[in-house]
Amino acid sequence: MQLFLSTKWAGLFIALALVFTLLSPASAVRLQAFPRPWLDANITCDPQHQGFQVFKWLRDGAGGLFSRPFSKTLASTKPSPALYSRYKNDVVIRFNVTTPEEEHALAQAADQMFLDIWAFTPDWVDVRIRKDDVSSLLSLLPRSLRPSVLIHDVAAAVWATYPSETADNVMLGFGKLNIAKMKTSFERMGKLFFRDYQTLAVITNWLRLLETMFPSIAGLVSIGKSYEGRDILALRVGAGNETKQDRKTILIAGGLHGREWISTSTINYLVWSVLTSYEKDRMITKLLKHFDLIFIPVLNPDGYEYTWQTDRLWRKSRQQTKLRFCRGMDLDHAFGYAWEDSRHQTDPCSESYGGDQPFEAIEAFELAKWAKSETANGVKFVAFLDLHSYSQQVLFPYAYSCSVDPPNKENLEELAIGLAKALRRPHGERYRVDSACEGVVLHADSEGDAVSRVEAAGGSAIDWFYHDLRARYSYQIKLRDTGSYGFLLPSKQIVPTGEETLNALKYLGDYLLGNNGIESSPFRPSAGEWKDLRGRRR
Numbered sequence: 001m002q003l004f005l006s007t008k009w010a011g012l013f014i015a016l017a018l019v020f021t022l023l024s025p026a027s028a029v030r031l032q033a034f035p036r037p038w039l040d041a042n043i044t045c046d047p048q049h050q051g052f053q054v055f056k057w058l059r060d061g062a063g064g065l066f067s068r069p070f071s072k073t074l075a076s077t078k079p080s081p082a083l084y085s086r087y088k089n090d091v092v093i094r095f096n097v098t099t100p101e102e103e104h105a106l107a108q109a110a111d112q113m114f115l116d117i118w119a120f121t122p123d124w125v126d127v128r129i130r131k132d133d134v135s136s137l138l139s140l141l142p143r144s145l146r147p148s149v150l151i152h153d154v155a156a157a158v159w160a161t162y163p164s165e166t167a168d169n170v171m172l173g174f175g176k177l178n179i180a181k182m183k184t185s186f187e188r189m190g191k192l193f194f195r196d197y198q199t200l201a202v203i204t205n206w207l208r209l210l211e212t213m214f215p216s217i218a219g220l221v222s223i224g225k226s227y228e229g230r231d232i233l234a235l236r237v238g239a240g241n242e243t244k245q246d247r248k249t250i251l252i253a254g255g256l257h258g259r260e261w262i263s264t265s266t267i268n269y270l271v272w273s274v275l276t277s278y279e280k281d282r283m284i285t286k287l288l289k290h291f292d293l294i295f296i297p298v299l300n301p302d303g304y305e306y307t308w309q310t311d312r313l314w315r316k317s318r319q320q321t322k323l324r325f326c327r328g329m330d331l332d333h334a335f336g337y338a339w340e341d342s343r344h345q346t347d348p349c350s351e352s353y354g355g356d357q358p359f360e361a362i363e364a365f366e367l368a369k370w371a372k373s374e375t376a377n378g379v380k381f382v383a384f385l386d387l388h389s390y391s392q393q394v395l396f397p398y399a400y401s402c403s404v405d406p407p408n409k410e411n412l413e414e415l416a417i418g419l420a421k422a423l424r425r426p427h428g429e430r431y432r433v434d435s436a437c438e439g440v441v442l443h444a445d446s447e448g449d450a451v452s453r454v455e456a457a458g459g460s461a462i463d464w465f466y467h468d469l470r471a472r473y474s475y476q477i478k479l480r481d482t483g484s485y486g487f488l489l490p491s492k493q494i495v496p497t498g499e500e501t502l503n504a505l506k507y508l509g510d511y512l513l514g515n516n517g518i519e520s521s522p523f524r525p526s527a528g529e530w531k532d533l534r535g536r537r538r
């Protein structure tokens with residue numbers, strides 16, 4: 001691993017990649033699927049020159065590795081004035097809901113006005129709405145429900161989530177610097193990468209690069225195509241001696257909802273951290289020796305791309321529905337478990353519309369198809385983490401109903417509390433633990449009667465993985481924050497959010513390896529490991 005820290009890392013990993021390509025037929029097939037211009041024979045042997053070539057490809061090939069290093073790419077990723085004006089009349093408001101009557105009224109109003117509900121916990125509901133529509137909404141609600149304003153200027157908050165000009169200036173100068181003098185390291189690349197949110201094209205090239213740099217433990221595959229034909233990429237990371245058939249697997253997905261950028265950046269952070277920590281961090285090394293980790297940073301690539309190009313606050317996929325002007329399906333109401341048992345949303349214009357039948361949404365179908373074929377090949381999914389934002393919650397099955405308890409409810413809850421503790425430790429951020437059924441989209445039935453919110457949550461991903469795939473530990477984790485920025489979390493929170501989620505991933509691995517209590521630890525830890533364990537359990 002130290003190889004990659006050298007100033008000559010570029011040349012070394014090119015050599016490794018070439019050797020790997022030649023020696024591994026399976027991987028060679030996989031590698032051929034993606035262009036890797038730095039492998040061209042006409043790149044000279046001068047390591048500095050190679051380094052530059054790699055960077056140049058990363059920037060040009062992806063429209064800029066670290067966002068937008070060239071002026072010609074600025075126009076394509078900077079939000080257009082039209083996008084800015086789209087939100088200029090919007091605010092995000094919060095209702096503290098305390099009685100069933102208040103919830104009833106809010107549920108009806110949400111359906112009636114097609115409200116964009118941002119988040120909901122048992123205590124509060126956040127809504128994005130045009131300023132001009134607030135009085136109409138309030139006229140439908142009891143006087144006891146009066147909101148507070150969370151985000152006064154949505155347009156400014158949207159604008160702030162795109163890469164900053166300052167970051168551009170740093171990047172613009174990047175290619176002009178003397179590579180050797182700068183002593184570029186992989187860590188530095190990571191720091192630059194996580195300074196901003198990244199486009200789909202950049203993430204794609206980043207994943208390709210990681211696969212090439214860590215060929216012995218990482219493999220990139222496409223699990224299927226989105227509605228608009230984009231690859232849904234998954235990076236499998238593992239260091240066990242067993243064959244793939246015998247591997248216990250932890251699946252970690254993000255980007256199911258387009259606008260939840262922090263979920264995607266967090267997956268990228270986890271990927272980067274486990275790869276660069278292997279054989280350095282004892283817990284990560286142990287994790288990779290015992291499990292395959294499969295990371296899917298962007299489960300909904302069409303929606304994610306749309307948030308960069310057109311509508312920063314787009315949630316659903318981009319699939320055509322039965323209503324021409326209301327595109328997209330909510331992928332978290334698109335999976336096949338408990339579909340019939342739930343009252344699903346039938347209006348395609350709703351933000352929670354998941355299609356008219358199970359797995360009608362292409363991306364959900366492709367994920368399920370791929371996961372089933374993996375299972376048929378002997379892969380055992382032992383855990384599934386579905387990262388979302390926002391509200392800082394660890395949610396466990398079932399989502400579709402609170403009236404049915406999952407068979408291992410106590411274990412699910414126990415681990416969820418442990419995950420929340422692990423999430424809190426690095427930076428003190430508190431995460432609630434709830435059953436997923438307690439926080440689903442408010443809903444009114446066809447007669448206009450409000451129904452309890454627990455009845456509108458069929459077809460969730462965590463329920464399907466839990467029930468149909470037998471992933472015993474299945475969680476939806478809603479990442480930062482608790483409403484100050486909502487989906488528009490500033491990019492300076494990418495790394496801290498990644499750090500706390502990495503800590504949770506380590507905790508998960510530790511738990512799955514049997515260390516449910518420090519005294520029952522099946523191995524004899526070294527002094528350092530004890531310290532690490534104690535530290536994480538405090």
Ligand SMILES: [Zn+2]
Pocket residue numbers: 256257260388389
């Ligand atoms: Zn979400």
